[in-house]
Amino acid sequence: GAEWTYTGQYGVQHWHKQYPYCGGVFQSPIDLQTQLMKYDPTMAPIEVWNYNLSAQEQLTLGNNGHAVKLSLPSRMRISGLPRRYSATQLHFHWGSPTVPGSEHTINGKRFAAEMHIVHFNSDKYANVSVAADKSDGLAVLAVLIEVGEFNPAFDHFLKFINGIKYRDQRVQVPAFNVRDLLPSQLDEYYRYDGSLTTPPCYPSVLWTVFRSPVTMSHRQFLSLSTALYSSRAQESVPMPLNGNYRTLQKPDHRTIMVSFLD
Numbered sequence: 001g002a003e004w005t006y007t008g009q010y011g012v013q014h015w016h017k018q019y020p021y022c023g024g025v026f027q028s029p030i031d032l033q034t035q036l037m038k039y040d041p042t043m044a045p046i047e048v049w050n051y052n053l054s055a056q057e058q059l060t061l062g063n064n065g066h067a068v069k070l071s072l073p074s075r076m077r078i079s080g081l082p083r084r085y086s087a088t089q090l091h092f093h094w095g096s097p098t099v100p101g102s103e104h105t106i107n108g109k110r111f112a113a114e115m116h117i118v119h120f121n122s123d124k125y126a127n128v129s130v131a132a133d134k135s136d137g138l139a140v141l142a143v144l145i146e147v148g149e150f151n152p153a154f155d156h157f158l159k160f161i162n163g164i165k166y167r168d169q170r171v172q173v174p175a176f177n178v179r180d181l182l183p184s185q186l187d188e189y190y191r192y193d194g195s196l197t198t199p200p201c202y203p204s205v206l207w208t209v210f211r212s213p214v215t216m217s218h219r220q221f222l223s224l225s226t227a228l229y230s231s232r233a234q235e236s237v238p239m240p241l242n243g244n245y246r247t248l249q250k251p252d253h254r255t256i257m258v259s260f261l262d
């Protein structure tokens, strides 16, 4: 599609001109505020299937100019949701080394970064392209990231990040256990109906935001937040890729279901 960025003349306030849904309802991300929350005792722990990929398999790590993304095989699945969803990719949103850049906030607290594992409703749709604009098409697992303890799981792809510094660069990386990127507890999460947080902003995402953040070390976070450019290698002026998080959207009278009581 046409160009879009996070700042400037094609920044987040302008997306709706090229992508009408971006100006629509049920947009993401939102601030997960206590007063919008409702405990739902029927929300089961999220279960992941086939997340433990073997190192013999290779995944494509790419820089699409807006984020760093890792392709995932569709046999990776999640359950504990109203339907069964198959994975397609994971990617990250961050700020800068000194400015936090998660997309969702919790009672106004913004975290250093946020990882999204994108799944599509494989019970109902043949592939993610068909599912992407359907109201029951996508389910995204969101993991909030804080700077703290070193996390070896992130190094499975961070050690290759200098191979994809520029837009449209891709490398193959050995697969690994993607479960290790998730918090240890998958039973406590926020749930709401929302949208893609990038154009075309389809209102097609069942969001699951885990309550517990994960950590990566400051050195790992510097690598994620300073290694990439949104410009292509041959462009004369390199444009650092950071601050790739959308502004908070209106709650639009949505209720945020929570799987925990305290």
Ligand SMILES: NS(=O)(=O)c1cc(-c2ccccc2)cc(-c2ccccc2)c1
Residues within 6 Å of the ligand: 064, 066, 067, 088, 089, 091, 116, 118, 128, 129, 132, 138, 140, 195, 196, 197, 198
């Ligand atoms: N942030 S997100 O989770 O809502 C999201 C989902 C998908 C997505 C991916 C596959 C199928 C369908 C939707 C793609 C992006 C994206 C991020 C950076 C640049 C361009 C697109 C972002």
Ligand SMILES: [Zn+2]
Residues within 6 Å of the ligand: 091, 092, 093, 116, 197
């Ligand atoms: Zn995302």
